Amino acid sequence: MDTLELSRIIAELLEDKKAEDILVLDLRPEQVIADFFVIATGNSDRQLRALADWVKTELRDKHGVTPYRVEGGSGESGWVLMDYGTIMVHILMEERREYYDLEGLWRSESKVILNIK
Secondary structure (H helix, E strand, C coil): CCHHHHHHHHHHHHHHCCCEEEEEEECCCCCCCCCEEEEEEECCHHHHHHHHHHHHHHHHHHHCCCCCEEEECCCCCCEEEEECCCEEEEEEEHHHHHHHCHHHHCHHHCEEEEEEC
């Protein structure tokens, strides 16, 4: 499975569990940090953890893919980062998403390939 297809699967999994404003940014070929960013908004820290757990479990069980690392999601961080190597998944509370503005930060370096409102 290629990274584009996996990014779309992650976006669909997030949509299934009611994540909001899901965005897939294509960072290829210029960036070495990742090929894709998948960015989504959750409504509470509890939902952030549930979304991350859902994505992690479904990708592991159905596609044999596990993250290298998962950061955040404990306490009231407002942000979970899942590192799948070529794909970085950012699940944020709305306030954190607005504050860090990842879409704006990477605007000139990427193109939007999927946007689910």
